[in-house]
Structures are given as structure tokens and as C-alpha cells.
Amino acid sequence: MNNPDRISELIARIALHDRAAFSELYDATSAKLFGVCLRILKERSLAEDAMQDTFVKVWKNADRYQVNGLSPMTWLITIARNTAIDRLRRTKPDADLSDYAEVLPAPGVTPEGAAIAASDAKRLNGCLGELEEQRAEAVKAVYLNGWSYAELASSFDMPVNTVRTWLRRGLISLRECMSR
DSSP states (O other), rough: OHHHHHHHHHHHHHHHTTTTHHHHHHHHHHHHHHHHHHHOOOOOHHHHHHHHHHHHHHHGGGGGOOOOOSSSSHHEEEEEEEEHHHHHHHSSSOOGGGTTTSSSSOOOOOOHHHHHHHHHHHHHHHHHSSSSHHHHHHHHHHTTOOOHHHHHHHHHHHHHHHHHHHHHHHHHHHHHHHHH
């Protein structure tokens, strides 16, 4: 049946729980909807189960269908498609994590990462050694020990803005040194 008006009428009657209309709709649309389910699920038994679920949903939700100028088959196909996709998701076996052992990175630092970090730390310590002693201490206190600018200014007995200038200049020097 390719008559959208007739299918819309059947859906409206199904909303009133008309069993004859349901049977007629099933006869008219089941082949098309089964094809949709089978295309997604690729297995006849799964597609048949999805079809049953589809028509249960049509029976329960027919009152939600709205005639809006679109084909009622679009509504039915959408229900069948979504039902088949949901069933496909439920039937997929859980992946065995051993299948991904080579794909998933191990937690923690890799040997390569550790070597790079050690090299960078060594370079950073060398660059900190090139700074004036007070400025190097200020950078370490703020960026490694988590001190605030106010705490640093208090410990050096300097104004906060002077400490900020030291830090900014120290970071510029460190950036230049690390880029060499």
C-alpha cells in the first residue's frame, strides 16, 4: 500500500485501539519495515524480533503520530530503524579488553616519556642556574612550591610589583634558554 492518506487513517484508528486497523497496517507495511530491520541487523531472527518490537511501539504510540504533510511511512520507518539500532547495540558482545592491549596505552609514564622528562628537567635546572640567584629562587617558590606573589614579596621584603617583574623577566629568560 503506497497511499499515505490510508496509512495515516490506519494509524489514527490504531490510536483508538482498533485491532482491524492494526492488522491492515501490518499487512500493508510489514515487508518494507522488515527490510529496514534486516538491513541493519543482518540476521533474520534479530530482524523479526525488531519488527515485533516496532509494531508494539506503533500500537502503544500511535496517538503520538501527527499528520504534518510528511509521509506516515517515514514515521514507521523511523520507529523500525531506531528499534533495530537499539537491538543491534544490545546484542553486540562486550569487547574483551585483551583485544585492545596493544591499542590502549598503559597508565603512567612510558620509558620514553620518562627519558624526555628527565632531559627537560636537567635542561630546566641548567637554565635556572643561569638566572640571578634571587630570581631563580623566586621562580622556584612560585611555580614549584605554589607560593603566592604576596608570600614571595613578604619573604624577600620587596613590593609585590617588583616580585612580579622578577618573575616575568625570569620566565622570559627561561624560555629563551630552553629554546636553545
